Amino acid sequence: MLLAPSKPxxxxxxxxxxxxxxxxxxxxxxxxxxxYGLTALGLTLIFGVIKVINFAHxxxxxxxxxxxxxxxxxxxxxxxxxxxxxxPLLFFFGYYMQEIVIKPVFKAERDVRExxxxxxxxxxxxxxxxxxxxILFGAEYRVVKTSLSGKTFLLGELIVSTPxxxxxxxxxxxxxxxxxxxxxxxxxxxxMATSFDRDAASLMGINQYRIYNIAFGIGTATAGVAxxxxxxxxxxxxTVGVIFDIRCFIIVVLGGLGSIHGAxxxxxxxxxxxSVFAQFMASTWTEGIIYAIFILxxxxxxxxxxxxxxxx
Amino acid sequence: xxxxxxxxxxxYLLLFLAIIFVFILPLFLKSPTYLQIMILLFFYAYLxxxxxxxxxxxxxxxxxxxxxxxxxxxxxxxxYLHYGLSPWIGMFAGxxxxxxxxxxxxxxxxxxxxxxxxxxxxxxxxxxxxxxENINKIGPFTVNGPRGLLIPLTGTSFVNFQFLSKIPxxxxxxxxxxxxxxxxxxxxxxxxxxxxxxxxxxPEAAQALGVNVAKYKLIAMAISCFLTALAxxxxxxxxxxxxxxxxxxxxxxxxxxxxxxxxxRGTIAGPILGALVLRPVNEFSRIYLSGFLPGxxxxxxxxxxxxxMIYLPRGLQEPLSKVYNWFADKLVASFSFKxxxxx
Amino acid sequence: xxxxxxxxxxxxxxxLKAVDSVNMSIEKGEIFGLIGPNGAGxxxxxxxxxxVYPPTSGSIFFQDQNxxxxxxxxxxxxxxxxxxxxxxxxxxxxxxYNVMVGSFSRTKSPLRAxxxxxxxxxxxxxxxxxxILAKNLTIADRKRLELARALATEPxxxxxxxxxxxxxxxxxxxxxxxxxxIRDSGVTIFVIEHIIRAIMALSDRIAVIHFGKKFxxxxxxxVSKDEKVIKAYLGEDYVIA
Numbered sequence: 015m016l017l018a019p020s021k022p023x024x025x026x027x028x029x030x031x032x033x034x035x036x037x038x039x040x041x042x043x044x045x046x047x048x049x050y051g052l053t054a055l056g057l058t059l060i061f062g063v064i065k066v067i068n069f070a071h072x073x074x075x076x077x078x079x080x081x082x083x084x085x086x087x088x089x090x091x092x093x094x095x096x097x098x099x100x101x102p103l104l105f106f107f108g109y110y111m112q113e114i115v116i117k118p119v120f121k122a123e124r125d126v127r128e129x130x131x132x133x134x135x136x137x138x139x140x141x142x143x144x145x146x147x148x149i150l151f152g153a154e155y156r157v158v159k160t161s162l163s164g165k166t167f168l169l170g171e172l173i174v175s176t177p178x179x180x181x182x183x184x185x186x187x188x189x190x191x192x193x194x195x196x197x198x199x200x201x202x203x204x205x206m207a208t209s210f211d212r213d214a215a216s217l218m219g220i221n222q223y224r225i226y227n228i229a230f231g232i233g234t235a236t237a238g239v240a241x242x243x244x245x246x247x248x249x250x251x252x253t254v255g256v257i258f259d260i261r262c263f264i265i266v267v268l269g270g271l272g273s274i275h276g277a278x279x280x281x282x283x284x285x286x287x288x289s290v291f292a293q294f295m296a297s298t299w300t301e302g303i304i305y306a307i308f309i310l311x312x313x314x315x316x317x318x319x320x321x322x323x324x325x326x
Numbered sequence: 327x328x329x330x331x332x333x334x335x336x337x338y339l340l341l342f343l344a345i346i347f348v349f350i351l352p353l354f355l356k357s358p359t360y361l362q363i364m365i366l367l368f369f370y371a372y373l374x375x376x377x378x379x380x381x382x383x384x385x386x387x388x389x390x391x392x393x394x395x396x397x398x399x400x401x402x403x404x405x406y407l408h409y410g411l412s413p414w415i416g417m418f419a420g421x422x423x424x425x426x427x428x429x430x431x432x433x434x435x436x437x438x439x440x441x442x443x444x445x446x447x448x449x450x451x452x453x454x455x456x457x458x459e460n461i462n463k464i465g466p467f468t469v470n471g472p473r474g475l476l477i478p479l480t481g482t483s484f485v486n487f488q489f490l491s492k493i494p495x496x497x498x499x500x501x502x503x504x505x506x507x508x509x510x511x512x513x514x515x516x517x518x519x520x521x522x523x524x525x526x527x528x529p530e531a532a533q534a535l536g537v538n539v540a541k542y543k544l545i546a547m548a549i550s551c552f553l554t555a556l557a558x559x560x561x562x563x564x565x566x567x568x569x570x571x572x573x574x575x576x577x578x579x580x581x582x583x584x585x586x587x588x589x590x591r592g593t594i595a596g597p598i599l600g601a602l603v604l605r606p607v608n609e610f611s612r613i614y615l616s617g618f619l620p621g622x623x624x625x626x627x628x629x630x631x632x633x634x635m636i637y638l639p640r641g642l643q644e645p646l647s648k649v650y651n652w653f654a655d656k657l658v659a660s661f662s663f664k665x666x667x668x669x
Numbered sequence: 670x671x672x673x674x675x676x677x678x679x680x681x682x683x684x685l686k687a688v689d690s691v692n693m694s695i696e697k698g699e700i701f702g703l704i705g706p707n708g709a710g711x712x713x714x715x716x717x718x719x720x721v722y723p724p725t726s727g728s729i730f731f732q733d734q735n736x737x738x739x740x741x742x743x744x745x746x747x748x749x750x751x752x753x754x755x756x757x758x759x760x761x762x763x764x765x766y767n768v769m770v771g772s773f774s775r776t777k778s779p780l781r782a783x784x785x786x787x788x789x790x791x792x793x794x795x796x797x798x799x800x801i802l803a804k805n806l807t808i809a810d811r812k813r814l815e816l817a818r819a820l821a822t823e824p825x826x827x828x829x830x831x832x833x834x835x836x837x838x839x840x841x842x843x844x845x846x847x848x849x850x851i852r853d854s855g856v857t858i859f860v861i862e863h864i865i866r867a868i869m870a871l872s873d874r875i876a877v878i879h880f881g882k883k884f885x886x887x888x889x890x891x892v893s894k895d896e897k898v899i900k901a902y903l904g905e906d907y908v909i910a
Contacts, residue, residue: 133444138629
């Protein structure tokens with residue numbers, strides 16, 4: 015791909031172009047990556063707090079996206095206003111999913127060293143949700159025009175996509191809010207306590223199962239935020255969750271279980287790698303590279319960049 | 327004189343009758359569609375039983391096993407297309423390769439905790455699929471990327487592992503299934519079975535009792551991958567066509583694992599029962615309902631999965647074996663009674 | 670004859686010295702007791718011997734062979750068996766199955782493994798429970814199962830880690846009798862215990878460990894009169910059964 019021009023002037027010019035490309039790709043990668051981090055925030059909370067491996071996370075994101083899609087299509091409101099509806103809706107969806115589906119299995123596996131059944135159950139939810147939306151909405155790729163779609167602005171010489179930039183901001187805001195919530199509010203501290211030692215927390219009067227429900231609800235609500243953020247520039251289709259699901263797990267492992275800044279930074283790393291490498295090779299190879307990095311992290315430092323050493 | 331049948335003899339008798347039944351079934355089942363359904367049923371029962379050696383006995387959750395199906399299919403097909411090597415031989419080559427790959431993957435991953443292990447197998451499985459989808463040729467061999475490989479029709483030929491009628495395929499997969507079940511049964515009765523079960527449940531305790539848990543897990547992995555790959559070749563010869571998304575996909579990996587889980591992992595009957603219950607559901611809802619509700623069979627599948635896992639975590643084999651036991655005991659009782667009368 | 674020789678063994682976890690230059694030797698045929706307050710390093714020492722992790726420094730000799738840092742399964746093959754403080758039965762399997770996992774270390778034949786396992790169960794009065802699933806046993810029976818499993822490997826040396834924790838006084842009495850019976854059948858026993866009365870009654874010799882260091886050793890009578898020991902245990906929250 016790289017030409018080797020004979021004249022030094024041309025060589026420099028080519029270098030400049032490539033550098034510009036890489037810079038542009040990096041900026042794109044940071045923005046998109048932060049949004050990946052946003053999608054992974056909920057998962058890291060759930061994975062880190064309840065220690066539940068929720069394979070249905072991507073599907074929950076998909077539900078968020080479809081909800082936002084229909085809301086915007088029918089009422090034409092700004093996607094960021096749609097948050098008002100989508101976030102609480104997804105909170106309750108997650109709350110009841112934990113209560114009805116996961117809790118019974120979780121309880122039964124309390125003393126088992128490795129709660130594998132939870133993985134299986136959430137995969138069942140994934141199948142059900144994805145295929146229900148296939149039946150209800152059809153397989154076509156949908157897109158909805160919003161006030162943000164397709165807009166860009168110039169940052170120096172770089173072209174920045176407006177919706178992605180808004181998404182970046184939304185990620186930071188959500189992450190900060192989440193962090194504040196966990197560290198400063200009473201409910202948040204209860205969640206943290208339960209995640210460290212659920213028996214001790216329960217002895218102190220914290221109803222662990224209610225905490226799990228709430229944590230799951232919050233995790234799912236975050237996916238709802240991500241859904242609204244993605245709608246202006248991403249296609250919606252029944253299996254959109256699958257891609258994000260695998261991405262989210264990679265990000266969560268990379269960033270460290272339960273680490274909010276880990277999820278955001280992990281997402282950015284993945285986003286940048288994806289974006290930069292895509293300039294030089296087919297997207298399916300970049301997918302392969304991301305998987306390879308994932309496997310490497312699992313072998314070298316499974317606790318991730320910022321995670322605590324887990325003994326589970 | 328009491329002519330009685332004890333429970334053990336009853337079990338053997340019923341097993342014998344069941345085997346006779348499946349062997350003579352093709353005489354009554356002429357329709358190729360139904361034969362195909364039975365063939366696929368045995369195929370999945372075979373796959374899940376092989377999976378069970380690792381996922382059930384060794385106590386881990388491998389969710390990337392389709393990779394080995396693919397290795398089997400691609401190896402034997404490539405060797406056939408390029409060198410004209412009979413797929414029967416290619417089948418074993420594929421099996422050996424799969425066993426090797428399985429051991430290489432298993433060595434570092436078995437040290438991981440359950441969830442991480444599951445994630446890794448998914449990543450590796452998907453990684454292999456992505457790789458194959460992106461390669462057109464490995465050296466001199468055509469792999470054909472996402473388009474998959476097509477095996478030219480040569481008419482009925484045993485050497486080429488191709489038959490125009492479905493019936494030979496039926497007997498081949500049935501024999502393979504019985505062999506695999508036999509292997510599982512033998513393993514479960516011998517030291518390796520005990521070591522795998524103990525090592526899977528409480529590795530530290532097993533180690534203190536002299537079990538090199540990691541070694542045994544790898545042995546189970548090698549056997550499981552070898553057997554799984556054989557099925558890959560079978561599938562290739564049955565369909566004469568396969569492609570990465572189908573044969574190396576996450577859907578296949580998950581379906582294998584979930585059938586075993588719903589049936590009851592770690593037991594011998596579990597995977598078969600799972601296949602017996604779920605494959606027909608899959609087939610019929612796909613045939614009859616997919617027309618106007620695509621994907622419904624997967625919704626049903628998912629719901630069954632959730633319900634079974636909540637209420638019957640040991641799988642369907644738990645209540646079903648109780649039913650079987652009740653039935654077998656009744657048989658023993660009725661035979662003894664007859665015997666007493668004669669005496 | 671010295672069966673187990675622990676030479677200058679130290680085990681550090683990060684900056685913490687759980688076991689600090691410990692020297693000990695255990696004679697064949699004796700019951701050797703190890704006591705000390707919680708966190709003194711007793712289980713850590715056991716884990717070093719049993720191969721769970723290697724000592725940071727020092728050596729361990731068994732029958733004059735250097736076994737330092739070997740893997741648990743190899744140590745088991747050398748005829749050293751151990752039980753766990755928190756029992757780890759194979760819950761989903763029957764009592765007989767559990768013990769057979771142990772007896773398979775001596776024979777490959779399932780029939781002989783089964784016979785051997787039944788013998789051991791008889792000796793420990795668990796034979797009538799052989800078809801019960803391990804997870805359905807009482808804690809006392811689980812401890813006996815743990816013992817049976819270890820015995821099925823036909824060890825020369827048996828490491829017992831707080832096998833009496835959680836047992837009622839009557840059950841403690843029963844176990845003492847069983848342990849003595851095991852010793853009489855030729856097995857050397859190295860016991861960690863909290864219950865002073867039991868360990869005094871059982872042991873031929875006792876060592877006392879505190880903050881990872883051994884600071885007393887001798888017969889039960891000698892040790893109970895040792896001033897340092899008495900001082901260390903004044904005010905200690907110790908179970909005197």
